[in-house]
Amino acid sequence: MIRVSHLHKSFRVHRREAGWFEAVRHLWRRDYRIVEAVKDVSFTIEKGEIVGFLGPNGAGKTTTMKMLAGLLHPTSGEITVGGVVPFEQKPEFKKMMSLVMGQKSQLIWDIPPMETFLVNKAIYDIDDRAFRQTLEELTELLDLAPLLDKPTRSLSLGQRMRCELAAALLHRPRVLFLDEPTIGLDVHTQENVRRFIVDYNREHETTILLTSHYMGDVAALCDRVMIINYGRLIYDGELSVLTEKLAPYKRLEVRFSRLPKMNWSEYGEVAEVEEGAVVLRVARETAAETAARLLQQFEVRDINIEDPPLEEVIARAFQEEHV
Amino acid sequence: MNVRRYGRVFREFFRACLVEEMEYRSEFFGNVISSFFGIGMALLTIQIFFYQTDRLGGWTYGEVLVLLGVFNTLRGCIDFALRPNMPRLLEHVRRGTLDYVLTKPVDSMFYVSFRHLVFWRLIDVVLGFGVIGYGLYVERYVPSVADVLVFLVVMAASFLLIYSLWMMLMTTSFWVVRIDDLSFIFDSFFETARFPGSMYRGAVRMVITYILPAVLITNTPALALLGKWSARTAFAALVVALLFLWIARRFWRFALRFYTGAGG
Numbered sequence: 001m002i003r004v005s006h007l008h009k010s011f012r013v014h015r016r017e018a019g020w021f022e023a024v025r026h027l028w029r030r031d032y033r034i035v036e037a038v039k040d041v042s043f044t045i046e047k048g049e050i051v052g053f054l055g056p057n058g059a060g061k062t063t064t065m066k067m068l069a070g071l072l073h074p075t076s077g078e079i080t081v082g083g084v085v086p087f088e089q090k091p092e093f094k095k096m097m098s099l100v101m102g103q104k105s106q107l108i109w110d111i112p113p114m115e116t117f118l119v120n121k122a123i124y125d126i127d128d129r130a131f132r133q134t135l136e137e138l139t140e141l142l143d144l145a146p147l148l149d150k151p152t153r154s155l156s157l158g159q160r161m162r163c164e165l166a167a168a169l170l171h172r173p174r175v176l177f178l179d180e181p182t183i184g185l186d187v188h189t190q191e192n193v194r195r196f197i198v199d200y201n202r203e204h205e206t207t208i209l210l211t212s213h214y215m216g217d218v219a220a221l222c223d224r225v226m227i228i229n230y231g232r233l234i235y236d237g238e239l240s241v242l243t244e245k246l247a248p249y250k251r252l253e254v255r256f257s258r259l260p261k262m263n264w265s266e267y268g269e270v271a272e273v274e275e276g277a278v279v280l281r282v283a284r285e286t287a288a289e290t291a292a293r294l295l296q297q298f299e300v301r302d303i304n305i306e307d308p309p310l311e312e313v314i315a316r317a318f319q320e321e322h323v
Numbered sequence: 324m325n326v327r328r329y330g331r332v333f334r335e336f337f338r339a340c341l342v343e344e345m346e347y348r349s350e351f352f353g354n355v356i357s358s359f360f361g362i363g364m365a366l367l368t369i370q371i372f373f374y375q376t377d378r379l380g381g382w383t384y385g386e387v388l389v390l391l392g393v394f395n396t397l398r399g400c401i402d403f404a405l406r407p408n409m410p411r412l413l414e415h416v417r418r419g420t421l422d423y424v425l426t427k428p429v430d431s432m433f434y435v436s437f438r439h440l441v442f443w444r445l446i447d448v449v450l451g452f453g454v455i456g457y458g459l460y461v462e463r464y465v466p467s468v469a470d471v472l473v474f475l476v477v478m479a480a481s482f483l484l485i486y487s488l489w490m491m492l493m494t495t496s497f498w499v500v501r502i503d504d505l506s507f508i509f510d511s512f513f514e515t516a517r518f519p520g521s522m523y524r525g526a527v528r529m530v531i532t533y534i535l536p537a538v539l540i541t542n543t544p545a546l547a548l549l550g551k552w553s554a555r556t557a558f559a560a561l562v563v564a565l566l567f568l569w570i571a572r573r574f575w576r577f578a579l580r581f582y583t584g585a586g587g
Contacts, residue, residue: 011584071422073583087583094428104421108339115339122335123427125328151346312439 001175002045002068007077009063037063038230041077047174048205049196052212052222053241056318060231061211062179068209069099069177081175095124097316098173100164102180107152113163117170124171124261131170138166141196147314157187163194169270178210182217194220215310227317235317239310246316247308252280254294255302267294277302281308332429333437340440351443354478358446362454364528365391365517380522387519390453390545393478394517397541400449400482401489401513405441409493409506412474413573416496419583426486430573436490455548466548472548473557480564490575497578516541536563 015031033285038060045051055061066072067079070093072084079086084093107116121131139145141205142162147155154312155163161181168176178197178228198221213220218225218239225242235242255277264270267290268280282290287305294300344351369391373384382390412435415421425433467473489509492540515523515531520538522530531538543560546552 009584066422069422069426071425071583073580075584089425089430094426097426099422099426101419101422104418104420104423106420108343111339111342115342119335119339122332123429125331125428 001047001049001082002043002209003078003080004044004064004068005042005078007038007041007064007067007079008036008038008075008076009060009067009072010034019263035262036146037065037231038074041228041231041233043226043233043236045207047207047223047295048201050201050208050210050222052210052218052225053228054211054218054225054314054317055228059228061228064228065099065177065179065209065211069097070094071099095171096173097177098168098171099177100179100181102161102166102178102183105160105164106167107160107163109153111151112147112149113144113152113167115247116152116163116167120167126171134170134172135166138169141199142166158185160193161185161189161193162196165193166281169200172204174206176183176206176208178208178212180212181210182212182214190214190216191220197221207305215314219310225268227314229318232321242317243307243313244284246320248260248284249281249308250284251306251308252282252287252291252294252298253302253304253306254278254298255278257299257301260298329429330432336438337440337442338492341442343482354443355446358444358450359377362395362447362450364404364456365395380519382519382521383462385458385460385462385464386545386549388461388518388542389455389548390458391517392453392455392458393548394451395454396448396451396514397478397481397485397516399444399449399483401453402441402447404437404440404442405486405489406506407441407507408436411435411439412493413496416582425579425583432490432572436486459548462549464549466550470548470552472551473552473554474544477547477552477557477560478561480543481544482535483564483568484560487564488512491572494571494574494578497582511536513540527573547571 011034012032013035016035018021041060053065054093055059063072067074068081068086070089073087078265081093082096084090085136086093086097097312108119117135120126126134139148142165144166147159147163152160152163159249165181173182181197182193185193194217197208197280200206210217210221223238225235225237225239226233227242249269251271257276257277258274259278262277263274264280268282270278271281280290291303291305325385366388369379369384369387371380373387377384379387412421415424415435421435423430427434437509489506493504512531515527516537520528520542523538539560543552543556547557
């Protein structure tokens with residue numbers, strides 16, 4: 001569905017030092033600097049996949065997504081989405097895809113979301129029957145019924161996001177680009193949005209590419225993740241494999257009635273020590289054995305073995321040049 | 324471009340804006356009052372001129388009224404479709420919502436030009452036509468079918484010309500993001516079109532006739548309706564308008580290429 005090969009994007013940005021003199025000098029002499037935002041990125045995404053796109057701020061996620069959506073012209077490299085080149089911006093392409101940006105709204109502020117839906121109906125040239133059907137389905141999935149006739153400005157952030165999703169899906173896009181769709185939402189709403197995305201994907205086999213800062217989104221939605229850093233794709237594969245690769249250890253949290261004074265590092269790498277508890281990082285293979293030893297040697301109140309949190313894994317990935 | 328489809332989209336824009344306006348109904352009445360007040364003041368000003376003289380730059384009282392009517396009608400059209408949209412382009416660029424516009428399967432220039440319509444401004448159009456009618460009555464002139472046809476053509480040309488000029492001005496917002504004050508430049512230039520061009524002297528006249536043809540924009544339709552037209556002028560107006568539209572369109576495309584970083 002999406003094919004990207006050797007994608008590059010560089011921007012020319014002004015460079016200006018601070019200060020009065022520099023401000024004046026800048027009027028007639030501008031220094032430019034070339035910033036390479038995306039470097040040699042290649043991947044393919046098959047129909048119906050949900051892929052998580054991760055990276056720290058400024059890593060090139062949004063730039064790549066904008067190129068896929070036809071909003072930015074690649075400096076070099078090739079992209080096809082559904083067999084079409086996005087940047088040609090043909091109506092055929094635009095009708096096939098949709099873009100939702102968590103931080104930008106397409107709903108008309110002062111009037112109910114239904115009005116935006118009707119405008120989109122005309123813009124996408126959706127016939128009455130298809131429109132009614134789709135709207136009915138989305139209303140049910142996203143629980144929109146009580147929101148449709150309230151002015152957008154009076155909706156909460158979460159309610160608005162649900163409407164944004166509906167507005168973006170009315171024309172039944174085959175490819176959906178979600179840029180931070182859960183940003184700023186409370187945990188409960190995040191969960192609802194995630195569940196909707198999963199259900200919708202399963203139902204319609206929509207190909208979804210998603211960027212997010214919340215690891216919860218990625219863990220819940222994506223089997224496959226791509227990690228980009230400094231403009232380079234440093235990992236593309238299954239989430240579980242990434243965890244094993246980058247964090248070949250388990251977290252061992254041990255609680256005692258009274259913390260024995262001793263050097264814990266002989267059991268594993270000490271991550272945290274707090275009152276009555278110690279957290280150790282122990283190699284995967286020896287985790288069970290270490291736990292048994294601890295139970296035998298100390299008066300342990302509680303012991304907990306778990307995978308390292310995804311945040312930690314990703315943070316490690318961001319530090320690596322290549323995974 | 325599929326005209327019928329764009330007609331439907333335009334109708335939908337209009338409807339959405341109507342709903343939006345109705346959210347603020349009190350504003351509606353306030354604006355009706357200010358429209359009447361505006362045209363009343365303009366009529367009064369002309370009255371005062373004509374207490375002193377019976378000609379203004381060679382135009383009679385009735386002719387000046389027709390001109391004022393044309394001016395008001397054009398301004399109504401501008402306020403209906405152009406003024407509400409143009410500053411928004413700036414917002415789109417600044418806030419990044421232009422991205423949404425660009426992902427829509429309609430022409431982006433069409434979208435940014437007509438998405439927002441302030442329909443109560445059409446009152447100025449109605450009032451304008453009223454004043455035109457009154458002027459013609461004062462002048463005791465009944466326009467022929469040809470007069471009306473030429474009038475409609477040059478009026479459309481005028482609107483296109485204004486649209487193109489304004490569009491070009493606003494398209495610069497891709498580079499200059501602090502351009503809020505530019506529509507005021509346009510306003511002061513357009514204000515000169517309220518009066519007969521022959522009233523102005525010297526350099527001012529040169530500028531508003533040839534460089535920024537504000538005067539031609541209103542004077543030509545008014546003269547057409549008064550039967551003082553030439554096919555050549557009308558044709559020239561149309562050609563110039565289409566030329567400017569073409570330039571504005573090219574400029575828009577160029578700006579978009581800059582925005583998306585193609586060939587930039």
